[in-house]
Amino acid sequence: MPLADRWATLPLPTPFQPRMKQEISDPPVFPFISLKGLLPFGNQRINPCVMKNMEALNKQFGKPGAIEFKAMKGNLTGLSISNRFAEADICLYGAHVTRFKPRNGADLLWMSPDSLFEVGKPIRGGIPVCFPWFGPHKTDPQKPMHGFARLMYWEVLSIEDNDAEETVVRLGLGSSDETKGYWPFDFRAVLTVVVGSELTVTLGVTNLSAESFRYTCALHTYYHISAIEKISITGLQGVTYFNQLTGEKGRQEEEILVIREAMTRHYLDTETPVVLEDSGFPRRIRAGKSGSRVTTVWNPGAEACATIGDLPNEGYKSFVCIESTNAYDFPVEVNPGESFVTTAQIGIAD
Numbered sequence: 354m355p356l357a358d359r360w361a362t363l364p365l366p367t368p369f370q371p372r373m374k375q376e377i378s379d380p381p382v383f384p385f386i387s388l389k390g391l392l393p394f395g396n397q398r399i400n401p402c403v404m405k406n407m408e409a410l411n412k413q414f415g416k417p418g419a420i421e422f423k424a425m426k427g428n429l430t431g432l433s434i435s436n437r438f439a440e441a442d443i444c445l446y447g448a449h450v451t452r453f454k455p456r457n458g459a460d461l462l463w464m465s466p467d468s469l470f471e472v473g474k475p476i477r478g479g480i481p482v483c484f485p486w487f488g489p490h491k492t493d494p495q496k497p498m499h500g501f502a503r504l505m506y507w508e509v510l511s512i513e514d515n516d517a518e519e520t521v522v523r524l525g526l527g528s529s530d531e532t533k534g535y536w537p538f539d540f541r542a543v544l545t546v547v548v549g550s551e552l553t554v555t556l557g558v559t560n561l562s563a564e565s566f567r568y569t570c571a572l573h574t575y576y577h578i579s580a581i582e583k584i585s586i587t588g589l590q591g592v593t594y595f596n597q598l599t600g601e602k603g604r605q606e607e608e609i610l611v612i613r614e615a616m617t618r619h620y621l622d623t624e625t626p627v628v629l630e631d632s633g634f635p636r637r638i639r640a641g642k643s644g645s646r647v648t649t650v651w652n653p654g655a656e657a658c659a660t661i662g663d664l665p666n667e668g669y670k671s672f673v674c675i676e677s678t679n680a681y682d683f684p685v686e687v688n689p690g691e692s693f694v695t696t697a698q699i700g701i702a703d
Contacts, residue, residue, distance in 0.1 A: 414512045419520070425451075427470030430506070434520050434548050441520075441548045444476060447503040448524045448544040451479040453552040453699065461552070461638055461699055463577035463672035467663045475503050477663040478575045478672070480554055480697070482544060485536050485568035487680040496535055499573070502526060502542060510543065519549035528561070538566045551700030558694075560687040568687075569680040571649060572697040574640070575672045579633025581652060584673060586610040588627030589648065594618040595681055612673065615654025619647050619681055627675060628702050640675045641698035646683035649676035 407430060410422040418435060425431035425444055431451075434441045442452040454460045464478035475481060475498075483499035490496035497504055507524040515521050526542045533539075539561035547553040554572055578584050589605045596603055597617035605620065626641035627648065642648070651674040653661060658669040677697040679685045685693050 410509065414509060420512055425470060426468075427472075429470055429472075432509075432512075432522065434522070436514075436518065436520050436548060438519065438549045439552070441546070441552065443522060443524075443546060444470075444479075445506050445509070445524070446472070447476055447505065448482050448507040448526070449476050449479055449503065450546060450552070450554060451476065453548070455550060455701060458636075458701065459634065460577055461701075463575040465664050465668060467665055467668075469663055473504065474663075475499070480575070481571075481573040482556060483569075483571040483573050483678075484542060484556065484558070485538075485540070485570065487569040487571045487678060499571070501532065501535055507544065515547070517549060519547050522546045522548075536568075538562045540566070551698055553696060553698050555694050555696040557692055558685070558687060559692040560689050563689055565686055565688045567684045569678075569684050570695060571676045571678040571680065572642075572645075572695065573649075573674060573676045574697060574699065575674050576629055576638060576640075578629075578631050578671060578673055581612055581670050581673065583631055583633035584612065585630050586612075586627055586650065586673075586675070587630070588625050589620050589623070589650075592620045592623045592625075592648075594620045610650070612650075612652050615657055616650060616652050618650045619678065620650070621682055622646055623648055626698075629673070629675060637702040639698075639700055639702040642677040642696060644693065644695040645677035645679055645697075647678035647680055649674065649678045651676070 407422045407424070415421055421433045423431055423433060430445045432443045432445065434443070437456065439453060439455045441450065441454070443450050450462065451464055452460055453462050462479050468477035470476060481499065481503045484502040486500045489498055505526060507526045510523040510525045512520070512522050522545070524544045528539045528541070541559040541561055543557045545555040545557065556570060556572060558568065560566055587609055589610055590608045592605050594603055594605060595618070597619065598615060624642060624645060626639055629638040629640060652672070653664070653669050655669060658664050659666045677695055679695060687693050
């Protein structure tokens with residue numbers, strides 16, 4: 354049976370609502386990178402079946418001038434998409450969107466020029482998928498930061514055009530004995546990327562266990578900006594936030610948020626879209642979301658940036674992260690057989 358048929362289709366936001374299957378099938382055995390090779394104390398090894406033949410992928414899914422699998426930096430397997438709306442790149446390692454460039458526009462996403470693109474290391478920039486925990490693991494600091502999903506190859510489930518002629522890519526990641534050594538649950542995760550005039554990224558998680566589980570997550574989007582001092586963010590006025598740098602809570606009283614120093618704020622209990630205005634490019638980016646109760650705003654500032662190995666010393670000037678998050682007071686709880694989806698939508702504001 355084809356892999357895609359063995360997976361129950363997760364509910365997606367309209368207008369991308371596919372038909373739900375009536376029964377949840379057993380998850381497929383996914384080839385993936387051993388977590389022993391992902392942690393600092395492990396011996397790196399790659400399951401050879403992970404590196405799917407790009408010729409075979411192109412034969413199955415490719416479309417000249419529109420869909421192409423090719424080697425990315427570090428020989429990681431990537432997917433390039435081109436349609437009448439935009440161009441985009443997705444690395445199968447981590448299901449990581451690394452580029453979204455609307456037609457007649459500049460890339461909305463920022464990638465670190467020092468990102469390693471190396472198995473066992475997270476990719477810096479674009480849209481990392483943080484799952485099944487956000488930030489450091491609560492009880493074991495030796496487990497990978499932001500979970501293991503961004504450190505594994507995901508399977509290509511389908512690539513097709515929807516009725517609006519947007520390109521829809523579905524990538525999947527399934528649980529295994531090895532993942533249960535780090536998170537003891539059966540699950541199925543599907544990342545759906547819709548490339549149109551906007552970029553829509555949806556993380557759907559289905560609980561295949563016999564008991565409920567909780568997870569935290571984020572779509573950790575890095576936005577490309579002209580200069581940190583030339584941006585402002587609106588849409589967060591009146592929202593309480595947790596300041597991770599001080600450990601205290603505050604409230605955004607001002608209509609406009611500006612960043613003049615290191616910032617790690619988690620705005621709580623909000624699903625309101627925000628607008629990132631950049632007077633240097635100039636442009637206004639709308640960052641919408643659903644299924645996310647926390648909006649994270651992060652920029653490391655000069656001092657911390659200089660200590661992060663895969664960021665240039667001056668890199669903090671060129672990006673800001675606005676993340677669709679579920680964490681802190683708002684983890685996700687999923688009952689057996691049920692699913693939950695978190696969506697980030699990115700596009701140029703009118």
